[in-house]
Amino acid sequence: MDLEAFSSQLTALRDRALTALEDAVDPDALEEVASAYLGRKGELTALLSGIGALPAADRPRVGALANPIRQQLDAAVATRRERLNSIALEVRLAQERIDVTMPGRALTRGSLHPIPETYREIVRVLGRFGFVTFDSPEVETDELNFQLLNIPADHPARDLWDTIYVEPPASDAATATSLEAPTVEAPRWLLRTHTSPGQIRAMREMRPPIRLLTPGRCYRHEAVDASHGFEFFQVEGLMVDEGTTMAHLRGLLDEFAHALFGAERPTRFRPGYYPFTEPSVAFDIQCVVCDGSGCSACGRSGWMTILGAGMVHPVVMRNGGLDPERYQGFAFGMGIDRIAMLRHGIPDLRAFLADDLRFLERS
């Protein structure tokens, strides 16, 4: 190879390298091109290693030709690198751009579920008569849920109140399996079927006058449909004092019904039966759908039962540790679900627990 051929190869290499550098679209591609031409195993190095084939006199001239080209290419790499870096920065800035003038995302406002909303309304109305909330457990013993409420083990009412039985709490299980044989039968544990055990608990904890509301979840072995659930919300009212009569109960329930369903709405008592009250009544209001003319919602009767009530049974009073000769009381219990359905025209009980946002957002 002579000097002239070498020189033209050098020039051609430079031109290809310059084009390739311009075509490199990102820093990685650029480093690849730089290494392919200028690296230790690059084309320029390979070309210059052929210098030994030239006559000795030509070799310094090759150096004089090659050095400016290497410098030119090094400079081109540096320029291109700078350019690519500044493009990358522009892209990043564009991506991270924050438009401070954009309107914010609207916050969605929650609202109360119809069941607590209805319970608050019940508390608001009855609170004016001195009734306060009394919490009692969802897991109860057979004794508190049934026996002390005048429902012994063989009572037919138990069929209506079949429920979910649970393992005893750890401390109780330990007693039951203790080597020292327990002298009394271990209590049977269950999910309460009504909030009435709260009555016994309250009477044992408090002295009359007692005016309280026991709200909460209850459970029953129930086939689920639009008006029955295996899990539902109940609230009971209990009043115990000297000289309490059924007239007090009637007056209070009238006030309650008028506050929730309209001041002019007619009400009535019908005879009812509960093991823990005597006498017992069903409390009806005039149908809120047809106003008494008869419709499918009220079974053509014109009336709707909203709660059950009665005078506390003397046996229950004694089980609560109070003397029925001295104290009288009344109790009433209602499904909060049912009251909420009537107030809001909700046709299906299952909607309460279905977690459907469309239902929750409407309320």
Ligand SMILES: [Zn+2]
């Ligand atoms: Zn009706």
